Amino acid sequence: MKSVQDDTGKRYLLLKRSEHASLVRDPRNGNECYVQNDRLEDVDESPLETAARTVSGPVRTLLTTVSDEATLGLLIELAERGPLGVRAILDADAFCESDLHGRLTVLTTAGLLDETEVAGERGYRITDECRRALEAIDAIDGDSDAVEPSGTPSSEAPDSAS
Structure with a gap:
């Protein structure tokens, strides 16, 4: 596997190269497609680094x-x-x-x-x-509410009375 990019700068993982087109996989969604070889260039980046780019910066x-x-x-x-x-x-x-x-x-x-x-x-x-x-990663709430310590009952717990 190699990292390549097309003429728009989009990066792919090269799966198979033939005479006119190459089979590539988009690391973001896993879709595979053929791209003409003249639209692709090798990238000096490990395929694992390319795959890691699917995670936000x-x-x-x-x-x-x-x-x-x-x-x-x-x-x-x-x-x-x-x-x-x-x-x-x-x-x-x-x-x-x-x-x-x-x-x-x-x-x-x-x-x-x-x-x-x-x-x-x-x-x-x-x-x-x-x-x-x-x-x-859900470590904090986007509304900047404080995280409750483990084991502390939530004030939003459902009412047990019927």
């Missing part, structure tokens, strides 16, 4: 940057509670300062966090890209 960034549950939880807390100062973040978990600094640096470099000022001290907030990614 913000979600791809989140998936490739966040390596553990604590870091994901940090992003969710920042999304739910708003910008937080570094001290508040340190108080929220057992991160040591150097570990937190490393995580914040990676997340900022990836475009998931922005540095800001909170109550006169350095703080962090999630970016719009991060918010879109968290909403896409």
Whole structure:
């Protein structure tokens, strides 16, 4: 399998090449079709990278940057509670300062966090890209309602009385 693109820039996975046309698959929907060879050019990208492009950019960034549950939880807390100062973040978990600094640096470099000022001290907030990614994976509600902790009865529970 190879990655190719047509003359409009649309990327495909090359399945079979014949003399005049090639069988390609659209990685977004799995549809296969023949495209004339003179409309195709090879792309310097792995077929697996082409397949990964079917996931939105913000979600791809989140998936490739966040390596553990604590870091994901940090992003969710920042999304739910708003910008937080570094001290508040340190108080929220057992991160040591150097570990937190490393995580914040990676997340900022990836475009998931922005540095800001909170109550006169350095703080962090999630970016719009991060918010879109968290909403896409249903980690946060798009209406910015707080996520209920596990095991807490919902106020929207159906009334058991008949």
